[in-house]
Amino acid sequence: MKCGLVAADGAVLHRETRPTPREAGGRAVLSALLETVVELAQKAAADGHRVRAVGVVVPGIINAERGTVSAENLAWSDTPVLAELQAAIGLDQQVLLAHDVRAGGYAELRQGALTGTTNSLFLPLGTGIAAAMVVDGKLVSGDGYAGELGHTRFVHGSAAEQCACGQWGCLETIASAAALARRYAVRTGRVVDGAREVIELLAQGDADAAVVWREALAALTDALVMYTTLVAPTRIAIGGGLVGAGETLLAPLREGVHARLTFQREPEIVAAELGEEAGMLGAAWMAWDRVAADESGEETV
Ligand SMILES: [Zn+2]
Numbered sequence: 001m002k003c004g005l006v007a008a009d010g011a012v013l014h015r016e017t018r019p020t021p022r023e024a025g026g027r028a029v030l031s032a033l034l035e036t037v038v039e040l041a042q043k044a045a046a047d048g049h050r051v052r053a054v055g056v057v058v059p060g061i062i063n064a065e066r067g068t069v070s071a072e073n074l075a076w077s078d079t080p081v082l083a084e085l086q087a088a089i090g091l092d093q094q095v096l097l098a099h100d101v102r103a104g105g106y107a108e109l110r111q112g113a114l115t116g117t118t119n120s121l122f123l124p125l126g127t128g129i130a131a132a133m134v135v136d137g138k139l140v141s142g143d144g145y146a147g148e149l150g151h152t153r154f155v156h157g158s159a160a161e162q163c164a165c166g167q168w169g170c171l172e173t174i175a176s177a178a179a180l181a182r183r184y185a186v187r188t189g190r191v192v193d194g195a196r197e198v199i200e201l202l203a204q205g206d207a208d209a210a211v212v213w214r215e216a217l218a219a220l221t222d223a224l225v226m227y228t229t230l231v232a233p234t235r236i237a238i239g240g241g242l243v244g245a246g247e248t249l250l251a252p253l254r255e256g257v258h259a260r261l262t263f264q265r266e267p268e269i270v271a272a273e274l275g276e277e278a279g280m281l282g283a284a285w286m287a288w289d290r291v292a293a294d295e296s297g298e299e300t301v
Contacts, residue, residue, distance in 0.1 A: 002276060003036055005044050006284035008052075008291075010111055014043065015280070026075035033081075034088040041089060053094035055287030056085060057103040057279050059128075062144040067097060072164070073127075094294065096287045101147065103282030104239065104274070105132020106139055110285050112273035113237035120233045122272060123149065124240035125220075128164075129172045135231055149227065150176065154219040171223050175216040177241035183212045199245045216242075217249075221256035224269070228257065232265050239272030246271070 004015035018036055021028045044051045060071025067082025085095045105122030108114040122132040129150030133140040140146045150172035151165045160169030173179055177195035184198045185191050188208045201209035254269045
Protein backbone atom coordinates (compact mmCIF):
# COMPACT_ATOMS: atom_id res chain seq x y z
CA MET A 1 0.00 0.00 0.00
CA LYS A 2 1.14 3.51 -0.81
CA CYS A 3 0.81 6.10 1.88
CA GLY A 4 2.03 9.51 2.89
CA LEU A 5 1.56 12.77 4.73
CA VAL A 6 0.16 15.54 2.56
CA ALA A 7 -0.17 19.23 3.44
CA ALA A 8 -3.25 21.29 2.66
CA ASP A 9 -1.62 22.71 -0.49
CA GLY A 10 -0.97 19.21 -1.87
CA ALA A 11 2.73 19.12 -0.94
CA VAL A 12 3.82 15.57 -0.07
CA LEU A 13 5.77 15.78 3.20
CA HIS A 14 6.42 12.07 3.53
CA ARG A 15 5.77 9.01 1.39
CA GLU A 16 6.25 5.30 1.88
CA THR A 17 5.15 1.96 0.48
CA ARG A 18 4.22 -0.96 2.72
CA PRO A 19 3.43 -4.59 1.86
CA THR A 20 -0.21 -5.69 1.72
CA PRO A 21 -0.38 -9.13 3.44
CA ARG A 22 -3.04 -10.50 1.05
CA GLU A 23 -1.99 -14.13 1.49
CA ALA A 24 -2.60 -13.86 5.26
CA GLY A 25 -6.29 -13.04 4.77
CA GLY A 26 -8.70 -10.15 5.13
CA ARG A 27 -8.18 -9.57 8.85
CA ALA A 28 -4.41 -9.30 8.37
CA VAL A 29 -4.89 -6.78 5.54
CA LEU A 30 -7.16 -4.67 7.73
CA SER A 31 -4.72 -4.86 10.67
CA ALA A 32 -1.87 -3.75 8.42
CA LEU A 33 -3.97 -0.81 7.22
CA LEU A 34 -4.87 0.25 10.78
CA GLU A 35 -1.26 -0.04 11.90
CA THR A 36 -0.13 2.08 8.95
CA VAL A 37 -2.61 4.83 9.71
CA VAL A 38 -1.73 4.92 13.41
CA GLU A 39 2.03 4.92 12.76
CA LEU A 40 1.77 7.66 10.13
CA ALA A 41 -0.22 9.80 12.55
CA GLN A 42 2.52 9.25 15.16
CA LYS A 43 5.16 10.24 12.62
CA ALA A 44 3.24 13.39 11.74
CA ALA A 45 3.02 14.36 15.41
CA ALA A 46 6.72 13.61 15.94
CA ASP A 47 7.54 15.88 12.97
CA GLY A 48 5.54 18.69 14.52
CA HIS A 49 2.42 18.46 12.35
CA ARG A 50 -1.21 18.17 13.32
CA VAL A 51 -3.23 15.51 11.49
CA ARG A 52 -6.52 17.03 10.44
CA ALA A 53 -8.00 14.13 8.53
CA VAL A 54 -7.20 10.65 7.27
CA GLY A 55 -8.01 9.59 3.72
CA VAL A 56 -8.05 5.88 2.92
CA VAL A 57 -8.77 4.55 -0.56
CA VAL A 58 -9.41 0.91 -1.36
CA PRO A 59 -10.49 -1.22 -4.33
CA GLY A 60 -13.85 -2.93 -4.47
CA ILE A 61 -17.36 -1.86 -3.63
CA ILE A 62 -17.70 0.69 -0.85
CA ASN A 63 -20.98 1.08 0.96
CA ALA A 64 -20.67 4.75 1.87
CA GLU A 65 -23.66 4.68 4.20
CA ARG A 66 -22.35 1.84 6.36
CA GLY A 67 -18.63 2.36 5.78
CA THR A 68 -18.14 -1.24 4.70
CA VAL A 69 -16.00 -2.59 1.87
CA SER A 70 -16.27 -5.72 -0.25
CA ALA A 71 -13.09 -6.41 -2.20
CA GLU A 72 -12.31 -9.87 -3.52
CA ASN A 73 -8.56 -9.35 -3.83
CA LEU A 74 -8.30 -8.16 -0.19
CA ALA A 75 -10.57 -10.98 1.09
CA TRP A 76 -13.00 -8.39 2.45
CA SER A 77 -16.73 -8.99 2.44
CA ASP A 78 -18.87 -6.22 3.96
CA THR A 79 -15.87 -5.50 6.20
CA PRO A 80 -16.50 -2.51 8.53
CA VAL A 81 -13.37 -0.64 7.45
CA LEU A 82 -14.58 2.85 8.38
CA ALA A 83 -15.61 1.88 11.93
CA GLU A 84 -12.30 0.08 12.50
CA LEU A 85 -10.32 3.07 11.21
CA GLN A 86 -12.30 5.46 13.36
CA ALA A 87 -11.74 3.27 16.43
CA ALA A 88 -8.00 3.04 15.71
CA ILE A 89 -7.32 6.76 15.32
CA GLY A 90 -9.93 8.23 17.65
CA LEU A 91 -13.32 9.77 17.07
CA ASP A 92 -12.03 13.34 17.05
CA GLN A 93 -10.42 12.90 13.66
CA GLN A 94 -12.11 12.87 10.28
CA VAL A 95 -11.75 9.66 8.29
CA LEU A 96 -12.60 9.57 4.65
CA LEU A 97 -13.03 6.23 2.89
CA ALA A 98 -13.15 6.18 -0.91
CA HIS A 99 -12.56 4.04 -3.99
CA ASP A 100 -8.96 3.92 -5.23
CA VAL A 101 -9.68 4.54 -8.90
CA ARG A 102 -12.12 7.38 -8.19
CA ALA A 103 -9.53 8.90 -5.85
CA GLY A 104 -6.91 8.58 -8.59
CA GLY A 105 -9.28 10.33 -10.99
CA TYR A 106 -9.87 13.06 -8.44
CA ALA A 107 -6.12 13.64 -8.11
CA GLU A 108 -5.79 13.80 -11.91
CA LEU A 109 -8.63 16.34 -11.88
CA ARG A 110 -7.05 18.47 -9.14
CA GLN A 111 -3.41 18.43 -10.23
CA GLY A 112 -2.89 16.10 -13.19
CA ALA A 113 -4.05 15.30 -16.71
CA LEU A 114 -7.71 16.23 -16.17
CA THR A 115 -7.12 19.68 -14.64
CA GLY A 116 -9.65 22.22 -15.87
CA THR A 117 -12.14 19.69 -17.23
CA THR A 118 -15.76 19.35 -16.17
CA ASN A 119 -16.53 16.25 -18.23
CA SER A 120 -13.71 13.74 -18.40
CA LEU A 121 -12.61 10.19 -17.74
CA PHE A 122 -9.69 8.58 -15.91
CA LEU A 123 -9.23 5.01 -17.10
CA PRO A 124 -6.39 3.05 -15.53
CA LEU A 125 -5.57 -0.19 -17.35
CA GLY A 126 -3.89 -2.31 -14.71
CA THR A 127 -4.62 -5.68 -13.15
CA GLY A 128 -8.26 -4.77 -13.64
CA ILE A 129 -10.11 -1.91 -15.31
CA ALA A 130 -12.34 0.61 -13.57
CA ALA A 131 -13.17 4.18 -14.52
CA ALA A 132 -13.37 7.46 -12.64
CA MET A 133 -16.02 9.52 -14.36
CA VAL A 134 -16.24 13.29 -14.07
CA VAL A 135 -19.67 14.44 -15.23
CA ASP A 136 -20.78 18.09 -15.13
CA GLY A 137 -17.96 18.91 -12.74
CA LYS A 138 -18.64 16.09 -10.29
CA LEU A 139 -16.95 12.76 -9.71
CA VAL A 140 -19.68 10.16 -10.14
CA SER A 141 -19.76 7.48 -7.43
CA GLY A 142 -23.23 5.97 -7.85
CA ASP A 143 -23.36 5.07 -4.14
CA GLY A 144 -20.08 3.22 -4.65
CA TYR A 145 -21.12 1.19 -7.70
CA ALA A 146 -20.32 3.50 -10.62
CA GLY A 147 -17.47 3.32 -13.11
CA GLU A 148 -17.20 -0.42 -13.71
CA LEU A 149 -16.47 -0.05 -17.42
CA GLY A 150 -14.12 -3.05 -17.12
CA HIS A 151 -17.16 -5.26 -16.54
CA THR A 152 -19.08 -4.24 -19.61
CA ARG A 153 -19.18 -6.71 -22.46
CA PHE A 154 -17.07 -5.86 -25.49
CA VAL A 155 -16.17 -9.38 -26.66
CA HIS A 156 -18.88 -11.56 -28.17
CA GLY A 157 -19.28 -15.10 -29.43
CA SER A 158 -16.69 -17.83 -28.98
CA ALA A 159 -13.89 -15.30 -28.39
CA ALA A 160 -15.45 -14.23 -25.07
CA GLU A 161 -13.57 -15.41 -21.99
CA GLN A 162 -15.07 -15.68 -18.52
CA CYS A 163 -14.24 -12.77 -16.24
CA ALA A 164 -13.47 -12.83 -12.49
CA CYS A 165 -16.88 -11.15 -12.03
CA GLY A 166 -18.64 -14.23 -13.44
CA GLN A 167 -19.75 -12.67 -16.73
CA TRP A 168 -18.28 -13.35 -20.16
CA GLY A 169 -16.42 -11.06 -22.55
CA CYS A 170 -15.84 -8.14 -20.17
CA LEU A 171 -13.41 -5.41 -21.28
CA GLU A 172 -11.15 -6.48 -18.41
CA THR A 173 -10.71 -9.96 -19.90
CA ILE A 174 -9.09 -8.58 -23.05
CA ALA A 175 -7.69 -5.10 -22.39
CA SER A 176 -6.29 -5.05 -18.86
CA ALA A 177 -2.54 -5.30 -18.35
CA ALA A 178 -3.11 -8.68 -16.69
CA ALA A 179 -5.22 -9.89 -19.64
CA LEU A 180 -2.53 -9.00 -22.17
CA ALA A 181 0.05 -11.08 -20.33
CA ARG A 182 -2.37 -13.97 -19.78
CA ARG A 183 -3.65 -14.01 -23.35
CA TYR A 184 -0.13 -13.91 -24.77
CA ALA A 185 0.86 -16.85 -22.54
CA VAL A 186 -2.21 -18.88 -23.56
CA ARG A 187 -1.58 -18.18 -27.24
CA THR A 188 2.14 -19.00 -27.26
CA GLY A 189 2.60 -21.32 -24.27
CA ARG A 190 5.24 -18.88 -23.09
CA VAL A 191 4.87 -17.17 -19.71
CA VAL A 192 5.79 -13.48 -19.81
CA ASP A 193 6.66 -10.96 -17.13
CA GLY A 194 3.43 -8.95 -17.29
CA ALA A 195 2.14 -6.59 -19.95
CA ARG A 196 5.49 -4.83 -19.96
CA GLU A 197 7.11 -7.81 -21.67
CA VAL A 198 4.26 -8.10 -24.19
CA ILE A 199 4.83 -4.44 -25.07
CA GLU A 200 8.56 -5.12 -25.52
CA LEU A 201 7.79 -8.12 -27.75
CA LEU A 202 5.41 -5.96 -29.75
CA ALA A 203 8.19 -3.43 -30.33
CA GLN A 204 10.42 -6.30 -31.55
CA GLY A 205 7.83 -7.29 -34.13
CA ASP A 206 6.48 -10.42 -32.38
CA ALA A 207 3.41 -11.53 -34.35
CA ASP A 208 1.54 -13.02 -31.37
CA ALA A 209 2.09 -9.89 -29.29
CA ALA A 210 0.70 -7.89 -32.22
CA VAL A 211 -2.49 -9.99 -32.26
CA VAL A 212 -3.26 -9.70 -28.52
CA TRP A 213 -2.40 -6.00 -28.65
CA ARG A 214 -4.69 -5.39 -31.66
CA GLU A 215 -7.56 -7.22 -29.96
CA ALA A 216 -7.10 -5.19 -26.77
CA LEU A 217 -7.07 -1.94 -28.78
CA ALA A 218 -10.26 -2.89 -30.64
CA ALA A 219 -12.15 -3.50 -27.38
CA LEU A 220 -10.74 -0.35 -25.79
CA THR A 221 -11.73 1.71 -28.82
CA ASP A 222 -15.29 0.35 -28.56
CA ALA A 223 -15.36 1.23 -24.85
CA LEU A 224 -14.09 4.78 -25.41
CA VAL A 225 -16.54 5.38 -28.27
CA MET A 226 -19.41 4.17 -26.08
CA TYR A 227 -18.31 6.36 -23.17
CA THR A 228 -17.85 9.37 -25.47
CA THR A 229 -21.29 8.89 -26.98
CA LEU A 230 -22.95 8.56 -23.58
CA VAL A 231 -21.17 11.15 -21.47
CA ALA A 232 -19.30 13.46 -23.90
CA PRO A 233 -15.96 13.86 -22.12
CA THR A 234 -13.57 16.52 -23.41
CA ARG A 235 -10.54 14.60 -22.18
CA ILE A 236 -9.75 10.97 -21.42
CA ALA A 237 -6.66 10.17 -19.35
CA ILE A 238 -5.40 6.60 -19.65
CA GLY A 239 -3.38 5.30 -16.70
CA GLY A 240 -2.18 2.04 -15.20
CA GLY A 241 0.53 -0.32 -16.41
CA LEU A 242 -0.51 -0.31 -20.08
CA VAL A 243 0.09 3.40 -20.53
CA GLY A 244 3.78 2.53 -20.19
CA ALA A 245 3.44 1.77 -23.91
CA GLY A 246 3.02 5.52 -24.53
CA GLU A 247 2.08 6.50 -28.07
CA THR A 248 2.03 2.83 -29.11
CA LEU A 249 -1.21 2.74 -27.09
CA LEU A 250 -2.47 6.31 -27.34
CA ALA A 251 -2.00 7.00 -31.07
CA PRO A 252 -4.09 4.05 -32.32
CA LEU A 253 -6.73 4.76 -29.67
CA ARG A 254 -7.00 8.37 -30.89
CA GLU A 255 -7.19 7.23 -34.53
CA GLY A 256 -9.67 4.47 -33.74
CA VAL A 257 -12.00 6.73 -31.77
CA HIS A 258 -11.70 9.57 -34.33
CA ALA A 259 -12.66 7.21 -37.17
CA ARG A 260 -15.78 6.05 -35.35
CA LEU A 261 -17.23 9.38 -34.23
CA THR A 262 -19.66 11.23 -36.46
CA PHE A 263 -21.72 13.79 -34.53
CA GLN A 264 -20.11 13.30 -31.10
CA ARG A 265 -17.71 15.73 -29.47
CA GLU A 266 -14.20 14.28 -29.86
CA PRO A 267 -12.24 13.92 -26.63
CA GLU A 268 -8.52 14.43 -26.27
CA ILE A 269 -6.91 11.10 -25.33
CA VAL A 270 -3.84 11.58 -23.15
CA ALA A 271 -1.67 9.73 -20.64
CA ALA A 272 -2.50 10.19 -16.96
CA GLU A 273 0.20 12.17 -15.16
CA LEU A 274 0.36 11.03 -11.56
CA GLY A 275 1.23 7.36 -12.02
CA GLU A 276 1.12 5.08 -9.00
CA GLU A 277 0.82 8.03 -6.63
CA ALA A 278 -2.60 9.09 -7.97
CA GLY A 279 -4.62 7.12 -5.40
CA MET A 280 -2.64 8.41 -2.44
CA LEU A 281 -2.86 12.01 -3.65
CA GLY A 282 -6.58 11.65 -4.32
CA ALA A 283 -7.11 10.30 -0.81
CA ALA A 284 -5.36 13.38 0.57
CA TRP A 285 -7.30 15.83 -1.64
CA MET A 286 -10.59 14.23 -0.63
CA ALA A 287 -9.66 14.32 3.05
CA TRP A 288 -8.65 17.98 2.84
CA ASP A 289 -11.89 18.79 1.05
CA ARG A 290 -13.76 17.20 3.94
CA VAL A 291 -11.84 19.37 6.40
CA ALA A 292 -12.55 22.48 4.32
CA ALA A 293 -16.23 21.62 4.17
CA ASP A 294 -16.36 21.22 7.93
CA GLU A 295 -14.40 24.26 8.96
CA SER A 296 -13.06 26.85 6.57
CA GLY A 297 -9.71 28.56 6.40
CA GLU A 298 -7.10 26.93 8.61
CA GLU A 299 -4.04 25.59 6.83
CA THR A 300 -2.13 23.12 8.92
CA VAL A 301 -1.05 19.56 8.32
ZN1 LIG B 1 -16.28 -8.79 -15.53
